Amino acid sequence: MNDPWSDLCEGGFCIVDGGLGQAALQELRDWSDNVIATTDHSERWKYQGSDIWRAGKRNTSRRNPDLPQDEIVDRLIEHTGPVLESLGLGDFRSQRYYQIISKPPGAPALYWHQDWARWRDPISLSPWPQQIFLNWYLTDTRPENGCLRVIPGSHRHRMDIHEHLVPPHEGGGYSVSETNQWMFFDHPDSVDVAVEPGQLVIADARLLHATHPNESTERRTVLLCWYFRRGESAPDRWRGQVPSEIGLRDPDTPVHFDRQPGEYLRP
Ligand SMILES: O=C(O)CCC(=O)C(=O)O
Ligand SMILES: [Fe+2]
DSSP states (O other): OOOHHHHHHHTSEEEEEOOOOHHHHHHHHHHHHHHHHTSOOOGGGTTTSOOEEEEOSSSOOSSOTTSOBOHHHHHHHHHHHHHHHHTTOTTEEEOSEEEEEEEOTTOOOOOOBOOOOBTTSGGGGOSSOSEEEEEEESSOOOTTBTOEEEOTTTTTBOOGGGGGOOOOGGGTGGGOOTTOTTTTOOOTTOEEEOOOTTEEEEEETTSOEEEOOBOSSSOEEEEEEEEEESSSSOOTTOOSOOOHHHHTOOTTOOOOOBOSOOTTSBO
16 A cells, blocks of 8 residues: 555545544444434335435535434534545545445445546546545444445546446446346456444545445444545646646536546546
8 A cells, every 4th residue: 555645546545544533433333323223214225225314513515405414424524624634635525414324234235336427527537536435434344244345446447347337326226136247246356445443445436336245244334425626627736647638628617417437437
């Protein structure tokens, strides 16, 4: 492993010490267990396990003003700001809600997917991250209990598997069959991301990721928050080349939702 920023730019993910103490982690476990136990589970959550959204009270989600709000979400967002700052990611802003994604014992794998949805925009070529997810796993994760898997480099490089994937979640993933060979492919380039509670996994939205099934007898919960970079010009610390398409990009390029990698994902 290099430094986290280089890992994030080159491999598409990094693992850092998130600086959360045991007491804070236990509070997050108790809170999320309670939310999970008191929420009706949608059939669409077969592969994610659950996908429950909670905003903060001070940090409310402008786009999702009707979300239930919990103060513990504020504390996690406010704890995370300085962590990102120390990693040189201080120009990222949180989406101000957390997703509680929890695999009960016996839950199936999550399919391969990437979550970037601006593929028509030349900014998709950025060699630095523009949108990242922060994952706090609340238990030890390993292949046996459904840890994350990633394909390093897939955030910037087109691979065989890209051609065969159904867009995730509401884009089609909810209804794929468990026997879909590409969605659940044991890809030779994939890497298991096994972490301990308190470690923070940060990944580029464009990175191909999936999980193993949870074959343990305990629930595996992750708290996931999206962070977006302000602006589309190269970060101050960027020393490499800037792709010409980004230099020529119209700053008023409309935001168009498209989850299918197109011309801006290259070999
Ligand atoms: O459950 C995980 O570890 C990852 C979840 C994820 O990537 C998603 O729901 O989009
Ligand atoms: Fe994802």
